[in-house]
Amino acid sequence: MRWAPRIHVAVLCLVTLVATTALVEAQFGRRFFNTRMATPEDVDGSFHFCRVVFQSDPRGGADGGWNVDWPRADINLSVRLSELTKTSVSRSSGGEPNHWLIRLTDDMLFQCPFIMMTEVGSASLSQPEAERLREYLLKGGFLWADDFWGSYSWDWWNDQLQRVLPPTEYPVVTLDSSHPLFSTNVKLTKTPQIPSINFWAGSGGQTSERGADSAVAESKAVLDSHGRIMVLMTHNTDLGDSFEREGDDPRYFTAMSVPGYAYGINALLYVLTH
Numbered sequence: 001m002r003w004a005p006r007i008h009v010a011v012l013c014l015v016t017l018v019a020t021t022a023l024v025e026a027q028f029g030r031r032f033f034n035t036r037m038a039t040p041e042d043v044d045g046s047f048h049f050c051r052v053v054f055q056s057d058p059r060g061g062a063d064g065g066w067n068v069d070w071p072r073a074d075i076n077l078s079v080r081l082s083e084l085t086k087t088s089v090s091r092s093s094g095g096e097p098n099h100w101l102i103r104l105t106d107d108m109l110f111q112c113p114f115i116m117m118t119e120v121g122s123a124s125l126s127q128p129e130a131e132r133l134r135e136y137l138l139k140g141g142f143l144w145a146d147d148f149w150g151s152y153s154w155d156w157w158n159d160q161l162q163r164v165l166p167p168t169e170y171p172v173v174t175l176d177s178s179h180p181l182f183s184t185n186v187k188l189t190k191t192p193q194i195p196s197i198n199f200w201a202g203s204g205g206q207t208s209e210r211g212a213d214s215a216v217a218e219s220k221a222v223l224d225s226h227g228r229i230m231v232l233m234t235h236n237t238d239l240g241d242s243f244e245r246e247g248d249d250p251r252y253f254t255a256m257s258v259p260g261y262a263y264g265i266n267a268l269l270y271v272l273t274h
Helices: 014-019 021-027 072-084 107-111 127-138 150-164 197-202 239-244 250-273
Strands: 049-052 099-102 115-118 143-148 172-175 218-223 229-235
Touching: 049 072, 072 099, 072 239, 072 250, 099 107, 107 127, 127 143, 127 150, 127 229, 143 150, 143 239, 150 229, 197 250, 229 250, 239 250
Parallel strands: 049 099, 049 115, 115 143, 143 229
Antiparallel strands: 172 218, 218 229
């Protein structure tokens, strides 16, 4: 089911990302709507950002749930994808990128080129959800799990993931900069560690939200039988905040949104071309 619209990858450098700062100003004061779940009538053949709505369990120790960074991260990353590549991004009649909310048990799941889950350190998957997610992934789907910090949240999420993909068949691996994802569009040497803007501002620019327990940002993955990523997990980093909060502080944009978008667009182009 590998979803592949007609795209031509624009080989762009980080200077291009910095040059978009003027566009950020236009995003101040914008209001965002569209809280409904996706329906078959929304399918138009173009790219949609798909965010999973899931139940949270406070025992996971995460600070939020499925709606962390929503909807601005979904909208802003879609905008940048359309600006920095030739990917066809679905838009409303008003020009805003169309972004979807889905449940793992929805049939609309299979219309998504990729799905995003944030704060997965709190995710609680039912058995039907785990079975449906497994079906989606084994048919060629792609899950990106982001914004979970420290060993406890990793262990919690890993327990959920193992109910979807048994580790004896689908082990978790760590990706380094030699993996194609790190050079799909912009060459990256590591996974950027992106703190929330509030932590970053309140700590004087520190990046590890859990101190020594989250000192290193990592890209972990589960691969299919052909070596392609099925599940991408950005641990000890909050890529979503680099998208959501791009217009809140120009210093944060320069320090965090630039590398965040470089990684995010690399990830999306990897999805659409593999």
